[in-house]
Amino acid sequence: MRPLAFSLLRELSHAHFTSGAMLASKYAVSRSAISDALGDAREAGIGILSLTRKGYRLALPLEMLDIERIRAALGATAKRVDVLVLPTVDSTNSALMERASGGAPSGLCLVAESQTAGRGRRGRVWHSAFGESLMFSLLWRFDKGAAELGGLSLVVGLAVVRALRASGLTDAGRVGLKWPNDVIADNAKLAGVLIESQGEMAGPTAVVIGIGINIGQSAAMTARIDQPSTAVAALTSMPPSRNLLLAAVLRELVTLLDIFRTRGFAALKGEWQAQHVLHGKPVRVLFADGSGVDATVKTVGDDGALIVTVNGRALHIVAGEVSLRQITP
Ligand code: BTN
Numbered sequence: 001m002r003p004l005a006f007s008l009l010r011e012l013s014h015a016h017f018t019s020g021a022m023l024a025s026k027y028a029v030s031r032s033a034i035s036d037a038l039g040d041a042r043e044a045g046i047g048i049l050s051l052t053r054k055g056y057r058l059a060l061p062l063e064m065l066d067i068e069r070i071r072a073a074l075g076a077t078a079k080r081v082d083v084l085v086l087p088t089v090d091s092t093n094s095a096l097m098e099r100a101s102g103g104a105p106s107g108l109c110l111v112a113e114s115q116t117a118g119r120g121r122r123g124r125v126w127h128s129a130f131g132e133s134l135m136f137s138l139l140w141r142f143d144k145g146a147a148e149l150g151g152l153s154l155v156v157g158l159a160v161v162r163a164l165r166a167s168g169l170t171d172a173g174r175v176g177l178k179w180p181n182d183v184i185a186d187n188a189k190l191a192g193v194l195i196e197s198q199g200e201m202a203g204p205t206a207v208v209i210g211i212g213i214n215i216g217q218s219a220a221m222t223a224r225i226d227q228p229s230t231a232v233a234a235l236t237s238m239p240p241s242r243n244l245l246l247a248a249v250l251r252e253l254v255t256l257l258d259i260f261r262t263r264g265f266a267a268l269k270g271e272w273q274a275q276h277v278l279h280g281k282p283v284r285v286l287f288a289d290g291s292g293v294d295a296t297v298k299t300v301g302d303d304g305a306l307i308v309t310v311n312g313r314a315l316h317i318v319a320g321e322v323s324l325r326q327i328t329p
Pocket of ligand 1: 092094115118119120121122126182192193
């Protein structure tokens with residue numbers, strides 16, 4: 001979508017028509033430029049109604065990212081994070097990794113309306129449709145080396161769960177975590193976390209924490225995703241605002257990252273485990289080479305490793321190229 005389309009989407013309402021002539025005059029472009037830009041938005045899947053002499057109206061309500069609302073909702077956390085809203089980017093993680101190499105400060109957060117090359121864990125593509133996802137990355141700098149940050153990705157998943165609960169998804173039984181950091185609701189994926197880092201073995205380390213939360217999910221999107229997935233809109237009749245949810249996740253993240261920095265994952269392990277949907281369950285552990293083993297989930301270690309038993313023997317699994325499938329006993 002061309003940049004003008006993003007600006008126009010902020011102007012349009014679901015409640016009333018907005019005149020094309022007014023938009024053309026406000027943005028100092030021709031009426032056909034307005035029509036072309038809104039054509040881009042239609043191509044991105046956004047329903048826009050148009051009527052001669054009346055103008056344009058959104059077919060459905062659409063909440064665009066709004067830096068003022070985000071900052072206001074951050075409260076005291078606004079001093080710890082600097083949020084930049086991007087209309088479109090290849091991947092907020094890739095863009096932030098680049099800025100991290102250039103010396104960007106801890107606390108920089110990039111949030112995008114759309115990603116053209118969103119990335120997931122284990123080389124997967126992260127699909128998103130316009131306005132249906134919350135996609136952002138936060139840069140956090142640690143003195144420690146990456147080897148000592150083992151439980152970090154679990155802490156991030158916990159921050160997302162806390163924020164979803166605080167934002168109204170209070171049906172505690174439905175939302176939970178699947179090791180290492182998937183956020184699950186009703187056995188389907190609701191949000192994912194991609195953590196990337198750069199630095200020396202002994203530290204310091206710059207960590208880019210990428211989070212994607214499914215807010216709405218059209219049938220077209222569901223068909224593109226190759227695993228069971230769900231969305232916030234499917235879990236509540238009153239979905240939280242994307243802007244407020246982003247602020248809520250950042251607030252929880254900063255709180256938990258402070259605890260993690262001083263006391264490590266051990267301080268959060270109990271709370272994490274209470275949210276783990278596979279706790280005590282029989283699972284199949286699938287390794288990168290395609291092999292697998294049946295196991296029972298026991299606990300998580302202070303380093304974030306999953307501890308399972310296989311034929312009565314404990315096995316420590318570190319996140320990476322491993323995935324878990326629940327099996328029926
Ligand atoms: C997963 O596979 O579960 C992780 C998905 C992470 C997706 C988010 S969206 C924002 C950030 N930018 C990316 O390219 N990926 C992460």
